[in-house]
Amino acid sequence: MTSTSTAFATARAEGRAALIGYLPAGYPSVDGSIEAMKVMVEAGCDAIEIGLPYSDPVMDGPTIQAAAQAALDGGVRTSDVMRVVAEVAATDVPTLVMTYWNPVERYGVERFAADLAAAGGAGLITPDITPDHGAEWIAAADEHGLDKVFLVAPSSTDDRIAMTAHESRGFVYAAAVMGVTGARDATSDLAGPLVDRVRSAGDVPVAVGIGVSNGDQAAEVAGFADGVIVGSAFVRCLLDHEGDLPAGLDALRSLTTDLAEGVRRAR
Amino acid sequence: MSVQPSTTGRGTSRYDADERGYFGQTWGGRFMPEALVAALDELTEAWQEAMADAAFVADFERVLRDYAGTPSRLYHAERLSELVGARVLLKREDLNHTGAHKIRNVLGQALLTKRMGKTRVIAETGAGQHGVASATAAAWFDLDCTVYMGAVDTRRQALNVARMQLLGAKVVPVESGSATLKDAINEALRDWVASVDHTAYLFGTAAGPHPFPSMVRDFCRGIGDEAREQCLEQYGVLPDAVAACVGGGSNAIGLFTAFLEDEGVEIHGFEPGGDGVETGRHAATIHAGEAGVLHGARTYVLQDDDGQTVESHSISAGLDYPGVGPQHSWLAAAGRATYTPVTDAQAMDAMALLSRTEGIIPAIESAHAIAGALDVATRLGQEKGPDATVIINLSGRGDKDMGTAIEWFGLGDADLGPDADLEQVEADAATELDTEAQQ
Incomplete structure (x- = not known):
């Protein structure tokens, strides 16, 4: 497996921010999602977040909800997600799983960590687990050398940011808008100060999720963060071309190219 | 009669949560996005301070008495x-x-919202009862109110939608997921993540992330505190058993709390058994679910092998939820309370029985408690004689359920006269209970 920190190290050596792309496993199909993620890798994503579709995704906006629900309706299983991880990780790009907690607990925390590591996965992003309620996951991740990516928010206190930075491995995910996932027209003025607060708490890389959907926004965020996370805009490419995967992949490729160019022209 | 502030969240009883919100070190907790942690911490602090403040407690007591009509x-x-x-x-x-x-x-949560200086409340609702209650409190306290309701439910419960609107609330139909109560909770949480600086989430049951299970319990525990005192006053004894229906479980925990330390008092929760647990179409979460995490708490959950929430079923919308309050999970695991499923059919029989014997039309939710508790009472009567005492929480009235009753019993056509089947219910119940008594 490859820790996500290697992607940040490479990007830093090139004087730029890393581009992290998200898609849910199983949309439009398991194989289709693998193909889509490989396109994102080829076109310039430095790391991939694979969403594990869940029935009650409280942090997700309508775009990601729609794709995840379609994946569930299509019968995607946790075991399928492991297969997607294995296929994407084989490209040598750090590959994380982003998941709500219950599917992990149901699979068995230790078993999940072991299977994720065996598939070559880098670690987990856990939107509904904070380090102070995540002892079981922290122990399993440490045992298997997996990245533990926890989130911070503009509402986080300095104490909690310090705790989160200390407990995270790979990077810290700064969810820089108070709200659910989704593409936004304007970037938030909450993001810069949040990144600064995480940086002053530790030396773990900070990636920002803020609804970026084009190269100009990516460039703006890359100006102050170690990584730019893009989710809904990628999902939108596939949703907008439902039933026509090749067209969806073309859209993904050109969006990735635009974003990858954006993270390179910031500084 | 006074509101008795509990020592909740400070771990003075083995049945209480610890300061992090875990019951029995396992159930409950706070499995929530970091974005909401500051708000949940703020709420926890405000609630604990309020419950320790005699002025707040007196205010709550006054509002309950003068406005809600308690005890x-x-x-x-x-x-x-x-x-x-x-x-x-x-x-x-x-x-x-x-x-x-x-x-x-x-009323407890709205009073707390005022105290915290927030100006807007949001709520989720299934059948609409919590939505109507929230809209009522918001009107009375002059707060903006938005209620999230599954689109399936807004169509089934148009009357309650109209009540909320008349009270000045905005009702938002939720189309995502299964478009029912659990999805309404998801949508309310999504609203709250974006509005938390000025908005309070009036959670409708004793479930969800800490502090909701303990806080909602504190605001509902007057049910049991009053009942315990009334029983002692009126009959000079504690009851032999107490019983309530359990969906999320706020009415049940509100009744049970006063009796947890009374070891001689049996505690019975009755879960919605739907078409029968064996059919898979039910909402008997404790009886048939497995431990998991839903809506921020570790508790029993109806879920599949991958941890995806399974859709629940009950004739009673107020009990139709695939999770349950985490304190109930702990009371079940600790052996302090017993949870038993009651089917749709048994509940509807009990609805008819109570209507015809006592002239009280119960909510279908409460009819689950009646159905289950009558068996308990029959057994206790045999064991201890006619002075054996059972308290049943009649948690709500049945007006809202008349649509379901019309359909179930074939009512509403005056030309047909009283439905023969319904006449039979009373006779059958008498025979059945009599037979049980002889066994």
């Missing part, structure tokens, strides 16, 4: 008692303003 009566149901051979006492929460126990919870 509710503890009523001796004599004909029902005769039928089962034991003393059956009904805690008449159906007579509260808005017709259910839920007004206690929303």
